[in-house]
Each structure stands twice: as C-alpha cells, then as structure tokens.
Amino acid sequence: MAIRHGARSAALVLLLATSTLLAGCATEAVSPTVQGTVIVVVEDEFSLDIAPARYRPGLYTFEVRNQGGSIHNLRITGPGIDDAVTANIAPDGTAWLTVTLQEGEYELFCETAGHREAGMYATITVY
Numbered sequence: 001m002a003i004r005h006g007a008r009s010a011a012l013v014l015l016l017a018t019s020t021l022l023a024g025c026a027t028e029a030v031s032p033t034v035q036g037t038v039i040v041v042v043e044d045e046f047s048l049d050i051a052p053a054r055y056r057p058g059l060y061t062f063e064v065r066n067q068g069g070s071i072h073n074l075r076i077t078g079p080g081i082d083d084a085v086t087a088n089i090a091p092d093g094t095a096w097l098t099v100t101l102q103e104g105e106y107e108l109f110c111e112t113a114g115h116r117e118a119g120m121y122a123t124i125t126v127y
C-alpha cells in the first residue's frame with residue numbers, strides 16, 4: 001500500500017512537473033496580441049527605422065525588432081496616448097505595442113539613456 005501510494009505521488013509530481021514545463025513553453029511560444037494594422041519598427045545602434053506609410057487614424061500594433069547588440073525599448077507619445085512603452089527588448093528580441101492613433105503627430109523613440117539623441121527617434125503623422 002505504501003509503495004503504491006508512493007508511486008502514485010511520484011507520478012503526480014511528474015505530471016505536475018510536466019504541466020509546469022508545458023505551461024512554461026506555452027508562455028514563451030504564445031502569439032503576441034496583435035490587433036489592427038501591424039507596423040514593423042527595426043531598432044539598431046543607433047537607428048529606428050519605420051516604413052514610410054500613409055497612417056490613418058485607427059488601431060495599430062507596432063512590432064519592434066531589436067537587431068542591435070544592446071537592450072532597447074520603444075515609447076510612443078502623441079494624441080490620445082498616455083503611457084505606451086514596450087518592456088526592454090534584448091538583442092534579437094521582439095516586442096509588440098498596440099495603440100490607437102488619432103490625427104496628429106506621434107514620436108517614437110528608445111528610452112535608454114542617450115539612444116534617442118543618438119538617432120533612435122522617428123515621427124509619424126496620422127491624417
């Protein structure tokens with residue numbers, strides 16, 4: 001009885017460990033919440049490239065790809081946006097930022113000290 005009980009506990013532990021492992025994998029592989037039009041932003045030392053386009057008011061997801069060798073992030077400021085910023089993005093990492101753009105001028109930049117001034121800055125006009 002004791003052995004059987006022990007085996008069952010071990011199996012349960014294994015099952016839990018497997019579930020945790022799977023959950024961990026699922027979290028890493030989970031698709032980003034992409035809504036609206038996707039705009040790709042490529043960050044590097046020290047540039048911020050965004051495809052020129054006709055930006056109309058609406059919902060956008062900025063896909064921010066860090067192709068540099070340092071940590072970067074992206075903040076967007078402009079009409080109707082209070083606090084839109086990605087987490088820090090490691091080299092070769094990608095982050096997604098969904099915002100609603102209204103008519104007006106928006107600034108996109110990296111917040112890491114000195115990066116904006118070094119060139120990680122862009123503006124888009126929504127009209």
Ligand SMILES: [Cu+2]
Pocket residue numbers: 071072073110111112115120
């Ligand atoms: Cu940066």
